[in-house]
Amino acid sequence: MARIAVLGCGRIGRMHAANIEAHPRSSLAGVFDVHAPSTKEVAERLKTRNFASAEDIFASNEVDAILIATSTSTHVDYIQDGVAAGKAVLCEKPIDLSLERVNACAQKIAGTSVPVMIGFCRRFDPDHRAARQTVLDGEIGELHQVIITSRDPGLAPDAYIRSSGGIFRDMTIHDLDLARFMLGEEVVAVTAHGSRLVNPTLMAECGDYDTAVVTLVTESGKQAVITNSRQAAYGYDQRIELFGSKGMAISENHHETRVSKHLSHGTDIAAPLENFFIERYRAAFAAEIDNFVDTIEGKAKPEADFEDGRKALILADACFKSVAEARTVEISEFT
Amino acid sequence: MARIAVLGCGRIGRMHAANIEAHPRSSLAGVFDVHAPSTKEVAERLKTRNFASAEDIFASNEVDAILIATSTSTHVDYIQDGVAAGKAVLCEKPIDLSLERVNACAQKIAGTSVPVMIGFCRRFDPDHRAARQTVLDGEIGELHQVIITSRDPGLAPDAYIRSSGGIFRDMTIHDLDLARFMLGEEVVAVTAHGSRLVNPTLMAECGDYDTAVVTLVTESGKQAVITNSRQAAYGYDQRIELFGSKGMAISENHHETRVSKHLSHGTDIAAPLENFFIERYRAAFAAEIDNFVDTIEGKAKPEADFEDGRKALILADACFKSVAEARTVEISEFT
Amino acid sequence: MARIAVLGCGRIGRMHAANIEAHPRSSLAGVFDVHAPSTKEVAERLKTRNFASAEDIFASNEVDAILIATSTSTHVDYIQDGVAAGKAVLCEKPIDLSLERVNACAQKIAGTSVPVMIGFCRRFDPDHRAARQTVLDGEIGELHQVIITSRDPGLAPDAYIRSSGGIFRDMTIHDLDLARFMLGEEVVAVTAHGSRLVNPTLMAECGDYDTAVVTLVTESGKQAVITNSRQAAYGYDQRIELFGSKGMAISENHHETRVSKHLSHGTDIAAPLENFFIERYRAAFAAEIDNFVDTIEGKAKPEADFEDGRKALILADACFKSVAEARTVEISEFT
Amino acid sequence: MARIAVLGCGRIGRMHAANIEAHPRSSLAGVFDVHAPSTKEVAERLKTRNFASAEDIFASNEVDAILIATSTSTHVDYIQDGVAAGKAVLCEKPIDLSLERVNACAQKIAGTSVPVMIGFCRRFDPDHRAARQTVLDGEIGELHQVIITSRDPGLAPDAYIRSSGGIFRDMTIHDLDLARFMLGEEVVAVTAHGSRLVNPTLMAECGDYDTAVVTLVTESGKQAVITNSRQAAYGYDQRIELFGSKGMAISENHHETRVSKHLSHGTDIAAPLENFFIERYRAAFAAEIDNFVDTIEGKAKPEADFEDGRKALILADACFKSVAEARTVEISEFT
Known part of the structure; x- marks a missing residue:
């Protein structure tokens, strides 16, 4: 044990x-x-x-x-x-x-x-992994584009936002790591855009953003796009689209049940999305512990190690720099 | 011309x-x-x-x-x-x-x-035909079951109901013909159930039903089930499921647009269903005229002829007899 | 404990x-x-x-x-x-x-x-229960029709079939119980149809069927339809449709993942269905034990008790009688 | 006339x-x-x-x-x-x-x-318009992000590519116009990324790209992201996602039929996407002529006029400039 x-x-x-x-x-x-x-x-x-x-x-x-x-x-x-x-x-x-x-x-x-492992739980999500597997298996050919949609169900409390390190280090960092995981090769350039649309006053005070788009490019030209919002009225939106030379695989959102309703005011109404990350990534968190136990036992390496954590932070810092300087930032600037 | x-x-x-x-x-x-x-x-x-x-x-x-x-x-x-x-x-x-x-x-x-052609427009619906084509192509193997869901968006006016000839001759008759079309072989036995759930008073007065289930069986044992209601709160429900030894094909409902909405009170909300038959079967009605023109020009036979109309009526009459006698009615009783 | x-x-x-x-x-x-x-x-x-x-x-x-x-x-x-x-x-x-x-x-x-509890696990399925909840909450109005699709992924071994008691007692019995659970009132009449389409020789030898349609009617006229097959090429098909005066709720099939694939030979390809009942009803089996523990502790009654088991068997027997006599069988005949 | x-x-x-x-x-x-x-x-x-x-x-x-x-x-x-x-x-x-x-x-x-009208047919697509209507009606609140996925089914012939003016002026220009149409306010900054993944040799020869991501930002901070590929193995991919403060509306892809297939190698397989633009935008092209006729009759203004055409070209030029200079380009640089 x-x-x-x-x-x-x-x-x-x-x-x-x-x-x-x-x-x-x-x-x-x-x-x-x-x-x-x-x-x-x-x-x-x-x-x-x-x-x-x-x-x-x-x-x-x-x-x-x-x-x-x-x-x-x-x-x-x-x-x-x-x-x-x-x-x-x-x-x-x-x-x-x-x-x-x-x-x-x-x-x-x-x-x-x-062993030092970093808690990038989304790497363990069975659906995200199944999508990635279509790349590893060659089923969708060479990977060309990764589209990550990642929106929180609601703005965190002011105090949380103020000490969060900013959207890119706090929220996007998960997606940045996931993009690296999916791309399968290192990111060389980052471009980010941040807007203040959910709570402009708070965001301006913090020098932060609540709505963001990030584009990552690898050496070979693979592209990843991340779309973030601090607040999605319809719930916790977590989708990944992998586009390759032979096809596309999409890891779709999770709903609380698989019941669809057909009423006078709408048809095919799906159940609410699983809110929030503890619910949505329940299986992922359990699998993360499994990987940690395997790591402790010497049977496996961490799926995400210290260096992965460091690289994700570099990408997050590059996002802030990109927004500030309105340009594409090379990762080589950070070494 | x-x-x-x-x-x-x-x-x-x-x-x-x-x-x-x-x-x-x-x-x-x-x-x-x-x-x-x-x-x-x-x-x-x-x-x-x-x-x-x-x-x-x-x-x-x-x-x-x-x-x-x-x-x-x-x-x-x-x-x-x-x-x-x-x-x-x-x-x-x-x-x-x-x-x-x-x-x-x-x-x-x-x-x-x-040439005498009967207006069973649903045979011409491109989606229904595409579903049937999976049978003709052998893609879903030998056909075993046909499940037809057919519900009107709202009860017709009293006067219409009173002179309609009853649900089986007025409404189900379309589905009975469609079942024959899909089954590809003659029906030998009919069992029907009728209930009065939408407007029990009116239905009792007319000796009619507003909610029905019909089961048809062919000589070789293929089964078709028809589910009818005179009133579906969510709109005109028209689905066909073909179940065969190698798979299943479903002709799904038609929505007014392909826009899905994700709001605080529901996700993946589809557009309303196309109401009513003139909208839903627009393409089918046009294709029906095309078949009629071909027939007039001697280039084709009617997709549904007088005998098809007569056979559908026999099935409708068999439905009423089945309900009245609480038993499976053999089509041979009608010859 | x-x-x-x-x-x-x-x-x-x-x-x-x-x-x-x-x-x-x-x-x-x-x-x-x-x-x-x-x-x-x-x-x-x-x-x-x-x-x-x-x-x-x-x-x-x-x-x-x-x-x-x-x-x-x-x-x-x-x-x-x-x-x-x-x-x-x-x-x-x-x-x-x-x-x-x-x-x-x-x-x-x-x-x-x-307490004596019978293992009708499907009553515990969270999705089936969520669908039923729309009835209990009045969200879809008065319940009119219940449509249960229940198909096994493949024919069981010959020996199993021979001693199974026949499709209605072995397989349909789950759906018969589920229909009672969903209908919320007792069934008074049963009509069944059985065909031999998957393995006609074996079925004829056993006096059994591999393809069936069952219609149940309650005192107030609510209708339930069960569609069974011993073999669905695409996997374990388990769907429930509840149609009421104000809308419809569908408990949809379960897929192994929520990944959809878009390839040159097909789009929106969903993952395989969860096979077989142990996988598909994993959550239901766990909830069943939870109900059993509550029952042992005196905190709850069995969701399905001995009398529910007896009534489901009566319905199964009525199915065989209905097929044999080609008529609707009254449940009162069994008392 | x-x-x-x-x-x-x-x-x-x-x-x-x-x-x-x-x-x-x-x-x-x-x-x-x-x-x-x-x-x-x-x-x-x-x-x-x-x-x-x-x-x-x-x-x-x-x-x-x-x-x-x-x-x-x-x-x-x-x-x-x-x-x-x-x-x-x-x-x-x-x-x-x-x-x-x-x-x-x-x-x-x-x-x-x-009147001078420019043929930006996609503005007339009934589904795209229905999605936009959710913004105009306030149904999804204030618009924050527009995500346009636009991928062609296959690389055009070499000769076409060589004289096309490049992906941004030839292909993306439709999406740039559509983004302006959806955003409802002028774009002030453009960032683009181009990769050569489908046919690197040809693209390098032409100084062109076959895979692109473009981000547009308006004065108020609304963001639009366009994802392009010259070749999607699964067909003509045309989706628009509108994300607002109260919800999201998605204009989904069009399939040739509404038949779904469930086979041993995949479930819920949808029909192929409508290929190519003449089929996919059939209704849009017809509506475009309707707008033109109204314009000729003096009853309406062009949905997209010369200035819209000019502005889309400015955005396309800004894309090339952004790629070349690895930075966000201000539209004000073009005036």
Whole structure:
């Protein structure tokens, strides 16, 4: 059994804790949150150990691995501490909002044999993977274009937005990683557009955007387009279109049920989209833990590792630079 | 040019008149309706001859063929007159509400070389035909089951219902013919169920039903099921499912546009269904005239002839008998 | 914790055993199968007790309830034994192939307070339930017609067919129960049609059918139609259409993924249907165990009880009688 | 009757000629093509006048309006000649490949009361219009993003590509106009990406691209994304997604029939997409002629006028400039 401790008892940490418990080859070694009552409550509910500090976790010989679901600013330190303690790490995205700090961390953990995995859960979505498989199998030929539609169901609270690092580092970063995953080769150029249409006042205050389009191009000319909005009235919109020389595969949205309704005011009305990411990516989060357990056991490599996390952040930074300078930004500018 | 006169200037007669005008190889030779103002108005609008009587049409040497869209009770006489006058006939369904009268008419016109076509327009629907083609091509293997869903958007006026001959002769008759068309072999047994759920009072008064299920079986055991309702709140529901040993083909409903809407109260909302038969079967009605023109020119046989009309009526009568006697009725009982 | 023992270690028994293990409020108390190696293997794999006989299970005070997944002929005895031992029962469908034996069993267990649940798993399918909810909520108005399409992906082995009790008792029985569940009122008349189209020789030998249509009517005139085939080339076809005075709700088929492919030989190609019932009704089987656990704990009644099992069998028997006598069979004939 | 002469008897000219003939308020006044045999053949088939020269058309007092479907290089002269002759003009897109020539033409025809319409047929597509109507009606709220997918079914012949003016002026120009139509406000910035993935050799020779992504932004920040490919293996892909503050409307692809097939190798297989633009935009082309006739009769303004044609060309030029300079190009640079 892989004994995994969870740092951070917010919504995501709890979900991961439950998935760790449910996995046949892992056990929840304990939890910790800087907010002691949360730790206590989660520990009691999940009948697991209530660690007094993160240090206790790193020091414990009853912990094989850690899952970091704390606030972003703590990620880098915990990753370094985890690696130093020889505990496999699964860290939520983004690694950090500062590429400088991420690069420094990369140097510190360079050469370690301790696996560090970044929580790009969408790579594990069975439908996204099945779409990607049509590329790997040659079924749709050479991949030419990847179109990712990614819209949140509603604007996050102001405080969240203000500390999020901006749409590209907070929200688009998932899509940037997914684009890399789908493209199968490195992105060399990024162009981004940001607009303030959902909450212009807040966005202007934060220097942020709520509506965005990003175009990525690889060395061979493959193109990926990402369309983002912080607020889709009809729910959590998550689609991927892969266009290749022999065909197209689309990973369609998920609805709560497969019931269609036909009423006087509309026909073929589908059920609401699964809201929000915890529901929509339920299977993906479980598969992510499975990959982490395999990684801990030495059977597999992380589907997304530290370098993937770093590269996604570079792409996010390139987006901001592209918007600011109204030009296509070369990734080589970041090295 | 095939010169076709139209008897009956109601909604259907006018539609046929316009289609005759629009066809490149036919011309509208004139119109007649017992309601003189209707004849006058249609004749003026379509710039065609205003015949004073049906007799004048049969006597005219400027008329090659007639399209009968008058009230059902006049069909048999007009068919006989048309055949006697050597004019090709396209008569709206049903031939008559009385099988006895239809049989008598059949005897009278037996042996004639004048083509008599019955207006089973649905046979001409491009989608229904494309579905049937999957059977003819062997693509779905041996046909096992035909499932026809046929629901009207709203109950017809009381007066119409009272003189309609009952749901099986008025409404189901289209589906009975379509089932024969799809099955490709003769029906030997009929079982029907009728319920009074939309307007129980009216239906009880008329000895009629507004909700029905009919099962047809052929000699070789192929099955067809027809599901009818006089009132579908979501519109004109017209679907055909063909199930065979190698697969299934479905002729799906028609929507007014191909726009789907995604709103806060529902996703993937399709446009309303095309209402009513004149809209839904627009292409079919035009193709029907094309087949009629080909028939007049001697290039083709009617897709549905008098005997098809007679057989559909037998099936409708068998439905009523089946409901009354709560048993499966053999078609051989009608010969 | 509800301690549940499983009788029968075939494919279905094993699935139930795993679901019992996975449920947070139940534990697997042990397994038994007449085939000792199966019992041993399953007991070892699931780390549960290997009972030497059914009697040992009934006698054990470490067993609160039993799940019967043995061959049909043993069901009645095990139900009686379970009830006598005061152990809640969940028995796979059908209760028995003989209505006489079922009636006798009903008499024997009459008045007991021990819950007996019958495994009509489809009632628990989230999508089927969501469709039914549109009726309960009045969203589609008064229910008029229920259309159930239920086709297996492939003909079962000859030996299975020969001992199955015939299509209506073996396969249609699920749909008959589902029709009752959806209709919300008792069926009073049954008409069935059976054909031999998939394997005519085998079916004739068994006096059985592989292709069927069943029509059910309730006292108030609601209609249900069931369309069955033992073999659908495109997979396990499970659809329910509920047609009411204000609209229609359809519980659509389940596909393995939500990926659609667009290739040179076809567009919008959906993924294969989930095959077979264990995959398609995975969520339903889990919810069934949940209902069973609630029942054991006294918090709920069985969604489908012994009387539901008996009534479904009456409907199945009525189907055979209807086919044999080519008539509509009244359910009152069976009392 | 509006008497319209057609210049150019290629595939598009012939289609327009037939639509003019079919329209109830227009007549085909004659045809002309520099290739005399084509003119003769079309004139004979359509029973219309065979003009010996374009000049004869401009001079004829039996011609009220002209439809220009000749090669692009002749458009500007014919437009000027038509305007000078006082004949209403409908000219196929693009006006010209040179913005300089288009600007010069604009000056020459400035102030004329003779209507000049540009053939941006997609504006007339009933489905695209129904999608746009959801914006005009406020049904999807404020428009935020327009996503246009536009892929041709196969690479045009080399010769066509070489003289096409490049993908942005030849193919994307339709989408650029459509984006302007949908956005409802002027585009201020353009960013484009071009790749050579379908036929890299040919594209490199021509300095052209076969795969493109274009992003347009308006003053208020609305975004439009166009995804192009010269070759989609699954057919002519034409979709528009309108994303607004209250919802989304999608104008979906058109299939040849509404039949879905369910076979052993795939389920829900839709019919092929309508190929090519003449089939897909059949209704749009007819509606375009209707708008032209209304324009000739003074009842309406052109849905797309000369200035729309000029602005689309500016956007196309901006695309080439953006690719060349790897930056976002301001439209103000073109004035």
